[in-house]
Amino acid sequence: MAEQVAKSFPLPAGGEQTVLEEVTVNILPGEVVALLGRSGSGKSTLLRILAGLIQPSRGRVLMNGVPLEGPNAEVAMVFQSFALLPWLTVQENAELGLFARGVSKEAAEKEATLALSMVGLEGFEGAYPKELSGGMRQRVGFARAFVMKPDVLMMDEPFSALDVLTAENLRGEISDLWERGVFPAKSILIVTHNIEEAVLLADRIVILGTNPGCIRGEVKVDIPRPRDKKGARFVALVDYIYTVMTNPNAPVGELPARKDSERFPMLPHARVGGISGLLEIVNDRGGREDLPKLADSVRLEVDDLLPAVDASVLLGLAEVAHGDVTITDAGREFATAGVHRSHEIFKEQFLSHVPFVTSVIQALSQKKDGRIGKDFLLNILDEHFSASEAERQFETLVDWGRYAHLFEYDADEERLYRPEEESLHEPSER
């Protein structure tokens, strides 16, 4: 369906940021495909290109063999935030797409009632969305998509705004509809960062890599439906995908060599508090823990857990292999040390593993007033990251740098400066 699609946005410092690079996906009638990736993998962008909401910078999208121009008419979408109109009733929301198609009032009412009963909302036709719980709101979102009888039903993280139990419940019902063969769409394309969700629903999982977004490979899920989450094959597959996701260099099929320059590894967006929290838990459990179990026990989604894991790996505080995270010696010391000592360990690891920070320190010491502006650093970062990413990189850098006592940051003046205590205390310490 999509051929060699690429998308880039212009960068503030000139040039452009590639969000998606030469991606080809194909969705066949009768299958469920999951796009699995972490934030920044461009999975939502890819979905919107396929839906015709965004134009690709290069490449084209074919729908039933015809190049796509404008919004894809054969597609209906379920949104993360539900995208319901609060001032219309449940029924009116569900009918919305039909009126635009010119369906008569009576026919539209019939269709909507049918779709609403399919998602278990009989009797709620006259209610307003604000009177419903989150799960029921998303059911309206599904009903609105169902009445369109689309070729492809696209879902953009449809369950991630719901609480764990509600999501579980709704996910089960959707997969049930699909398994019973009454699902009112020929194919499903779901974007998610939840590995279990992907394994539960999909026939095929497309794993996306980050920065820039690209396809790392595909995993076929040939577990018979209905799938048992505790079944051995299910658990093994989830574990395998965890391994792949936590290890950006693990092959899932063939991988292109990473182009990122070594000086600018992307800092995972983890706060130091999160990193040390993670390491403490792992250390308490004997220094080694299975990642899915870890995520489960701390009630976190992968997306929330992975930055801290990545950051620990980047700083040499932990290692990841086969879906397990293992604490290193430095990590153990960091996790157990007192406040003062842990700052020092963090500083050492930060300096030795992130070369860019050394340049920042050098720049600070070369300036006469010992200060450099945020703009200066953003200009450098802009050459490697998009504007919003550069901003996040800067925030992470500041958070880590403050913790390591490498520099201070004045948010009012937007300047980095050397901490004064250091220059005062250093002589006496030596």
Next chain:
Amino acid sequence: MSLNFPRKFFAFSLQADVKRPALGLADFTIGLGVLTLLYVVSRVGAESFVKFSPPDIIPSVGLDPRNLPNYAARSTLRMFVALGFSTLFTFVYGYTAARSKRAERVLVPLLDILQSVPVLGFLSVTVTAFIALFRGSLLGLEAASIFAIFTGQAWNMAFSLYQSLRSVPSELDEMATLYRLSAWERFTRLELPASVIGLVWNGMMSFGGGWFFLAASEAISVLNRQYTLPGIGSYVAAAIAAKDLKALGWAIVTMIVLILVIDQLFWKPLVTVADRYKLELSAGEERRFWLVDLWRSASLPRYAERLIEPLLHKCDRMLSRATAVPSTTQQGRVSKKGDIVYNAVLILVTAGLLFAAVRFVLTEVGIGEVGHAATLGLLTLARVFALLIFSTLVWTPVGVAIGFSPKLARISQPIVQILASFPANFLFPFATLGFIKLGLSLNWGSMLLMALGAQWYLLFNVIGGAQSIPNDLREMAASIGLRRSREWRALIGPGIFGSWVTGAITASGGAWNASIVSELVSWGDTTLKANGLGAYIAEATAKGDWPRIALGVGLMSIFVVTLNRLVWRPLYDMAENKYRLG
């Protein structure tokens, strides 16, 4: 707007329907109300078409208080006609600016400038133009007055619509695109409901401000000639000329009643209904209001709805079909060439305007005059600053005290709102009389006059700001024993800063406009004058000295725009970034 509001009205009246008799007291009240309204409107409207050919036939204003209801009705009609035009303008302008990238580049900065132009400075131009347009009918003066009110309302409202349209959540926008809503459906189902709250609140505020312009525009002297349009504003002007304090008192009472009645019968119901169009899905307490309840409990509206519903539905479908999205759209890909041509035209036009302005200054008034007017501008600027500082010192403690006490706030907030929409120029005569008695120079006195209207914005924003400081923080301050001065510096000051900036921006804008009527005032045949740009414009207007009017108005606009850029925008950004609670 009307299409979507009644739908929800009726949906509710249907539910209440079962228990009620066919026609009740509510129907009687509503029926009577509607008929009275129609009668008054047609009667008062007809009076606008009376003959008027200056200088021979000029309508006069009688000071008998019994005339006041009629005058008040005529003024009110003007206000609503202006509001209607403002709404129309808002939809065209705001919608175009939000929909077209190219139009946006011109329309938004233009709005910024238009907002800064002192409306009153333009009265002379518009009065002359409209009288020429409707020769021999009072309609010309009516139009000029309505236009003055319009210019006080429209820019704000258009900006509010533009901002609401731009901040429609992106997923809702994608939903509308993917489900192929026609342009009509997108507008009525998504965009209009999403912006209606902002629009109603903005309309209400602008309407309140409109009384000031109404009062100033009903009686004005242009080209050494006094034009009078019967209405409550001209009644006040006549009372001033006749030194009639009693008549002034009657006018003030009438004005207060008018503001209260319009608030109860028009704005409160609108605000109540608009509240249903909140974007967030959180279930909250529903706003209630007596008139809305009355309407919902009546059955007449329901009969009317049953009659027109099929028709509305047909119109809806027809408009929807007419504006349907074509099945294959050539999307996006804006042509680069077109952009270049567009930019070139823009630059040329701007350069042309600049050239014309410079040429005008050099040939018509001369550099010296510009310097003189600019000096006067600095004087007015100093007054604006002084009044802001003074109002802040006086009203911040009061506002915080009110905001911290729920009971005080409940009582005083409606009063402050009325004070803010009460036209300050009604109070000018009393102040002027005081200045004359005390022998106070208007150079100082005009500051007080400007503050009469402007200070309330500061007060009620500060009240709002104080109310928004979380109780937790105040309890924290109390529990760690912060002293009063420390609490102000650490908590209250930063906590109300954002609201204070909003209030100060409005107050400053209002003060500039007010300077035109505050720096030149009279009582009977005594006239007081202050040195300032406002008096400069007022004098030029009275004499019909076009170059000086243009220079004065232009300079004042430049002052206001510069002030916005150099002072208010940075302060506002600071409030947004640094001192935002939550």
